[in-house]
Amino acid sequence: EPEVTQTPSHQVTQMGQEVILRCVPISNHLYFYWYRQILGQKVEFLVSFYNNEISEKSEIFDDQFSVERPDGSNFTLKIRSTKLEDSAMYFCASSEAELAKNIQYFGAGTRLSVL
Amino acid sequence: AQSVTQPDIHITVSEGASLELRCNYSYGATPYLFWYVQSPGQGLQLLLKYFSGDTLVQGIKGFEAEFKRSQSSFNLRKPSVHWSDAAEYFCAVGRVSNDYKLSFGAGTTVTVRA
Numbered sequence: 001e002p003e004v005t006q007t008p009s010h011q012v013t014q015m016g017q018e019v020i021l022r023c024v025p026i027s028n029h030l031y032f033y034w035y036r037q038i039l040g041q042k043v044e045f046l047v048s049f050y051n052n053e054i055s056e057k058s059e060i061f062d063d064q065f066s067v068e069r070p071d072g073s074n075f076t077l078k079i080r081s082t083k084l085e086d087s088a089m090y091f092c093a094s095s096e097a098e099l100a101k102n103i104q105y106f107g108a109g110t111r112l113s114v115l
Numbered sequence: 116a117q118s119v120t121q122p123d124i125h126i127t128v129s130e131g132a133s134l135e136l137r138c139n140y141s142y143g144a145t146p147y148l149f150w151y152v153q154s155p156g157q158g159l160q161l162l163l164k165y166f167s168g169d170t171l172v173q174g175i176k177g178f179e180a181e182f183k184r185s186q187s188s189f190n191l192r193k194p195s196v197h198w199s200d201a202a203e204y205f206c207a208v209g210r211v212s213n214d215y216k217l218s219f220g221a222g223t224t225v226t227v228r229a
Binding site for chain 2: 003004006031033035041042043044045048050055056058091093103104105106107108109
C-alpha cells in the first residue's frame with residue numbers, strides 16, 4: 001500500500017539553526033500538507049501546497065517557514081531560524097485531490113527537538 | 116472558525132468490552148468528518164470518514180461512527196476492543212468548500228487492559 005514517507009524520524013537542532021524536514025508524498029497525489037503537533041496539544045494545520053504554490057497557510061506559518069517541491073517526488077518544510085517553541089512533531093500529508101471528496105494520507109512524522 | 120472537541124483525554128477499557136469515543140464539532144456549514152488513529156511510532160491512519168449520505172459509517176478495524184447533526188457529534192464506536200486498539204484517536208473536521216485544512220481534536224488515548 002502506498003504511503004507517505006518522512007525523514008528523518010527525529011531531528012535535533014540548536015536554536016537559530018535552519019532545518020529541513022523531508023517528505024515523499026504518495027506518487028499520484030497532487031495536494032501536499034504540513035501539520036504539527038506540539039507535545040500535549042492538538043495537531044495544527046500549517047500549510048497546503050498545490051501546483052507549485054501555497055494554497056493556504058495558517059497564522060503559524062510565518063516568514064520563518066517555507067515549503068518547496070524541489071523535484072517530482074519530494075516535498076520539504078524549511079524552518080529558517082529555529083526557536084525553542086518550534087519543537088514539535090511535524091506531519092506531512094498528501095491527497096489525490098482537494099479535501100472535498102478525498103482524504104489526506106499522513107506520514108509517521110518527524111520529531112523536531114530545538115535545544 | 117471550525118473547532119473540534121474530544122472531551123475524553125484518556126479512556127481505559129477491558130479487552131472485549133465496547134468502546135465509544137466522543138467527538139463534537141463547531142462549524143457553520145456541513146462538515147466533512149474523519150477519525151484517525153495513531154499507534155506509537157506510526158503516522159495518522161484514517162479509520163473512517165463521513166462526507167454525506169448514510170449517517171452511520173463503517174471503517175477499518177471494525178470501527179464505526181455516527182454523524183448526528185442535531186448534536187454536532189461524530190462519535191466513534193467499536194463493539195469489542197482488541198489489545199491492538201490501544202492507540203491515540205483523533206477526530207478531525209474539514210470544510211465543504213475550497214478549504215484544504217483539517218482541524219483536529221486534542222485526541223483521546225485508549226488503553227486496553229487484559
